[in-house]
Amino acid sequence: MPGSNELEKALNTVKPANLKERVQKTSATLEDAIVRFVNVQKTYDSERLVVRNLSLNIARGEFLTLLGPSGSGKTTTLMMLAGFEPATHGEILLNGKSINRVPPDKRGIGMVFQNYALFPHMTVAENLAFPLQVRSMSKVEIKKRVNAALEMVELETLGNRRPAQLSGGQQQRVAVARALIFEPELVLMDEPLGALDKRLREQMQYEIKSLHDRLGVTIVYVTHDQSEALTMSDRVAVFNDGEIQQLSRPADLYEKPATAFVADFIGENNCLTGLLEDRGRNGICAVRLPNGQVVKASQVGELGDGNEIVLSVRPERVVLNPSRTADMSTLEATVDKLIYHGDHVRIRLTVAGQKPIVVKVANDGQGGAVMKGDVKRVGWLARDCRAFKRGAGR
Incomplete structure (x- = not known):
């Protein structure tokens, strides 16, 4: 899992000027949605549901990322939309029309895979021309579009090379260009950057996002990389156990899970655990930890007295040696380990008899201010700590 500094960098990425328009589109009416999943289910063995009652609207021009751990249902959802897997139940609509029985090659959807899926015996130009030839376009139009696609991904001089003669990043750009060359309204990307190294992956993130901003095409993107999802997306759908746990803009996903x-x-x-002591007011509740101390947190969902609670607070929101104020919960903690990260230090502490x-x-640059074994006070503001009922949701 990436460190919080990578995620903060992702959240602070400069967004294009038209982001506000696209965010507004994410709450579009049903008529404006390019894709709709209506009560879709998927099972492979008639016993376990891989996707459970999925209802989801995808706005035209949106960059939507399906994020989740392995086996959460995100890739199966993408494969059903592409037509490579049939839905067991429910309906999938594209531009208001059901595509449940439409074969993949008739859906007019562009697709980018993790392994690029380029034809090794063809040149770059021939790979790009192939989807146009299948659609019986004229040679003049094919040549025009191939040249434009090569220019779009800055590979104008490499049209005569074969995929094996290209770097991983260049092959990925060809795969993206091939998915876009026949001008589809919708492009699906299944972990397209998973095989690249960190530096090249970050470079390709910006290139794909730049293409999306320029072309206005709708992109549905699957990844298990959190920072990638936060950097690139208009909205992120977090999957777990076949269900969407949350569908939000990146900042809301991180700040308000x-x-x-x-x-x-x-x-x-x-994470800390305890029992709900008082539901309080204005969404701020009090939670009693097992050692008897009471802390304050922002209540999420319906909570009842005595409920088992899971508290969640980000490392960058925990304060070392905080001021004792009415809205600051403070606890005594013992320094267990210091982990050096260059621009910052992560201090691991045991607190309230729970996991560190x-x-x-x-x-x-001062160093030596904190040592292993030191007893310190830590604290957080109630607004920075979220209280969930244990077991709520899947």
Whole structure:
């Protein structure tokens, strides 16, 4: 799982000027949605549901990422939309028309795979021309589109090379260009950057996002990389056990997770457990930890007195040696380990007899301020800590 500094960088990525328009589109009416899943289910063995009662609207021009751990249902959802897997139940609509019985090659959807799926015996130009030839376009139109596609991905001089003569990043750009060359309204991408190294993966993230911004095509993107999802997406759908746990903009997903699973899956997260002491007011509740101390947190969902609670707080929101104020919960903690990360230090502490928590502290160059075995106070503001009912959601 990527560190919180990578996720913060992703959240602070400069967004294009038309982002506001696209975010508004995400709450479009049913008539404006390019794709609709209506009560879709999928099972392979008639016993276990891989996708459970999925209802989802995807806005035209949106970049939607399906994010989740292996086996969560995200790739199966993409394969059903592509037509490579049939839905067991429910309906999938494209531009308002059911495509449940439409074969993949008739859906007019572009597809980019993790392994690129380029034809090794063809040149780059021939790979790009292939989907146009299948659609019986004229040679003049094919040549025009191939040249434009090569220019779009900045490979104008490499049209005569074969895939084996290209780097991984160049092959990925060809795969993206081939998915876009016949001008589909919808492009599906299944972990397209998973085989690239970190530097090249980050470069391709920006290139794909730039193409999306310029062309306005709708993209549905599958990944298990949280920072990738936050960097690229207009919205992210977090899957677990065949269901969408949360569908939100990246910043809301990180700052306001709707379930304990989302809070733990997205970025770094500290968890404490306790019992609900008081539901309080204005969404702020009080939770009694097993050692008897009471802390405050923002209530998520319906909570009842005595409910078992999971508390979630990000490492960068935990304060070392905080001021004692009315809205600051403070606890005594013992330093267990210091982990050096260059620009910051992660301090692991045992607190309230529970599993260790992590505090992220900027590296001020002084050093020696905190030592293993030190007893310190840690704290957080109630608005920075979220309280979930244990077991709520899947």
